[in-house]
Amino acid sequence: MVAVFAAPVLAAWFFYFHPEYLPEQRSNRGELIDPVMALPEAPGLTTAAGEALDRERLAGRWTLVYLAGGPCSEDCLSRLKDLRQIRLALGEGGQRVERLLILARGADAAEMSRLTEHFEGLLVAQARGPFRDALLGQLGPEPLDRVYLLDPMGQLMMRYAQDAPAKDSLKDMERLLKASKSWIKGAQHGH
Numbered sequence: 001m002v003a004v005f006a007a008p009v010l011a012a013w014f015f016y017f018h019p020e021y022l023p024e025q026r027s028n029r030g031e032l033i034d035p036v037m038a039l040p041e042a043p044g045l046t047t048a049a050g051e052a053l054d055r056e057r058l059a060g061r062w063t064l065v066y067l068a069g070g071p072c073s074e075d076c077l078s079r080l081k082d083l084r085q086i087r088l089a090l091g092e093g094g095q096r097v098e099r100l101l102i103l104a105r106g107a108d109a110a111e112m113s114r115l116t117e118h119f120e121g122l123l124v125a126q127a128r129g130p131f132r133d134a135l136l137g138q139l140g141p142e143p144l145d146r147v148y149l150l151d152p153m154g155q156l157m158m159r160y161a162q163d164a165p166a167k168d169s170l171k172d173m174e175r176l177l178k179a180s181k182s183w184i185k186g187a188q189h190g191h
Contacts, residue, residue: 028158028175029168030147036155037138044131045102048112053125060152062176063098064169067135069144070105072115079147080119082166087121089170093177102127104136104144149173152180 015022045053064083068076080101087094100123101115112124127135136143142162147169149158160169 029172030149030158030160030164032158033156036151036157038155039150040131040134040138044128044135045125046128047123047125048109048116050109053123055154057123058098058100058150058154061096061098062152062173062180063100063150064173065100065102065148065150065156067102067104067139067144067146067148070103071107071111072101072103075145076101079145080115080122082169083147084119084122086166086170086173090173090177093174093181096177097173098123100125100150102135104132149176 039055043052045055047053064086066076066079066083072080080099083099087097087099090097099119099121103112103124103126107126112126115124116122139148139156139159145162147160147164148156149169149172151157158172
């Protein structure tokens, strides 16, 4: 009888002094960006109309960001379709999710307008000058042609491999929306 009650205490003591034996399980499918990083402050995201992107539209929402290296290729279009499907698959939670395409190089206004029309609700912006250089510098090696996750406070907190399946992003978004449902409501009421 003593062993039954002592076993949890002994196990806790053992793992406290030997954490290397704890299993290394994680539930997220993407790579956490540690520490999280805010988008650079320089006004460098412009829309097809040549206006600065309104960052207030992203405030308080989870944002799936695709950072394209050049003009939107077939892979880029496939990723944008995936982002649209992820948002739709989230059902009611999809109302708290935005989609943003950032073109790092080589986009013209006509292509940006075409993408905006083809993918309804997609925000399309081109990164320019110091903003682009700062963003690419912050993200480390091979930052282009990846999906990133921007949290409701405007910080990049997760990235996915270039060949990561869309269901990985979907699973992470489902967990994040479920976990953050109450704290986003609380933030709106000063909690």
